Amino acid sequence: MGQPTHGHGGHDAGHEGGHGSLKSYVIGFILSIVLTIIPLVVVMNDMMGKTGTIVLILIMAVLQFAVQLWFFMHLKEGENAKWNISALLFAILILFLVVVGSIWIMNYNMVAH
Structure with missing residues (x-):
C-alpha cells in the first residue's frame, strides 16, 4: 500500500540508467538546432557554390542523424x-x-x- 500505483511511480530512481539525462537531451537539442541553422544560413545568404552547399547539407544531415541516434534514441545504452x-x-x-x-x-x- 505504501507504493504508488500510477504509471510514473518507480521510474525516477532509475531515470539515469534507462533513459538519457536532462543534460543529454539539452546537449542533443542544442546540437540539432546548430546543425539545422548552419546550412540554413549558408543557403539563405548564398555563401557557397551549388556543389559546396549540397555537400554541406549532406554532411550536416549525416551529423544530425548521428546526434538523433546518440542523444535521443539511446543507441549507446542498454x-x-x-x-x-x-x-x-x-x-x-x-x-x-x-x-x-x-x-x-x-x-x-x-x-x-
Whole structure:
C-alpha cells in the first residue's frame, strides 16, 4: 500500500540508467538546432557554390542523424548496445553500396549512350 500505483511511480530512481539525462537531451537539442541553422544560413545568404552547399547539407544531415541516434534514441545504452551499433553500421554500409552502385550504373548508362 505504501507504493504508488500510477504509471510514473518507480521510474525516477532509475531515470539515469534507462533513459538519457536532462543534460543529454539539452546537449542533443542544442546540437540539432546548430546543425539545422548552419546550412540554413549558408543557403539563405548564398555563401557557397551549388556543389559546396549540397555537400554541406549532406554532411550536416549525416551529423544530425548521428546526434538523433546518440542523444535521443539511446543507441549507446542498454544490454544490446554493441549489436545495435553493429546492425546500424551494417545497414549504413548496405545503403552506401546501393546508392553508390546506383549512381555508378546511371553514370555508366549515360556515358554509354
